[in-house]
Amino acid sequence: MSQLTRAHVVQAALEALEAKGLEGLSVRVVADHLGVRMNTVLWHVKTKARMLDLMADAVVGEIGYEGLPAGAPERARELACRYRQALLAHRDGAALVAGTYPAEPNTLRFAESVVSALLEAGAGEKEAAWTAWTMIYFVVGLTQEEQAAPVPGDTRLVQAVNAADHPALDRVVGHLAHGSFEERFVFGLDALLARLTA
Incomplete structure (x- = not known):
């Protein structure tokens, strides 16, 4: 070339x-x-670290900003959804982004869009900053787990939990199935954004 x-x-x-x-x-x-x-x-x-930063920024650069909802809380939610989809579009996309700290144009644009939506929704400056960080870490963490999840049908968790040693886990283990990532994502996002609409 x-x-x-x-x-x-x-x-x-x-x-x-x-x-x-x-x-x-x-x-x-x-x-x-x-x-x-x-x-x-x-x-x-x-350096390799710099290469990873640039890769992570390129992944975040795949987020589209067209057609975002006019309402601020809905816009913050949609941005989180699009962020997750950008990570899922690449093998180990979440793990890549989790290990980097790029102050690059695409990453900054995404952060600006999220914080702007949170401020517009009525969050104070500190709340907007911390909610944005929490939302980003939540999306990255859950997506990283999703991308590393065992194949469907893996029963190791169910087999490891027993009522005698883990009575609380035994009651809820059916809700921790690896196939429930979409539902867990929606649940977590609802919890994070609930304060903005309270």
């Missing part, structure tokens, strides 16, 4: 992520994917 750019490197890194997963991703893997030397990749991204 004669005109290799940082954008090409990030795109190649995302393609390598799909093929190898986050654990199998390295600067060398990206270089091999591009058919260039490792130093060529490092010239554009400097």
Whole structure:
């Protein structure tokens, strides 16, 4: 590739992520994917950590802002939904984003949109900031669990819980099935945003 750019490197890194997963991703893997030397990749991204930051920002950059609800609480909810979908669209997408702290354009745009919606919904400055952080961490954490979940039919949790040693867990274990991520997402989002509409 004669005109290799940082954008090409990030795109190649995302393609390598799909093929190898986050654990199998390295600067060398990206270089091999591009058919260039490792130093060529490092010239554009400097370090693996920087490459991961740029990848995470690119994932968040896939969030669309068209057609968002006019109402502020509904807009905050929809942004959280679109954030989750962007993470789910990539293998290990949530784990990638969880391990990075990019102060990059796409990430900042998303944070600005969420905080703006929360402020407009009536949250104070501290509440808006902390609610945004809580919402982002909730989405990332739940999505990371979803992407790492065992295959359907895995019964390890059910088998590990017994009424004698875990009486409370035994009562609720049926509600912790790996297939309930969508419902848990909605439940958690409702709980987070309830204060704004109280």
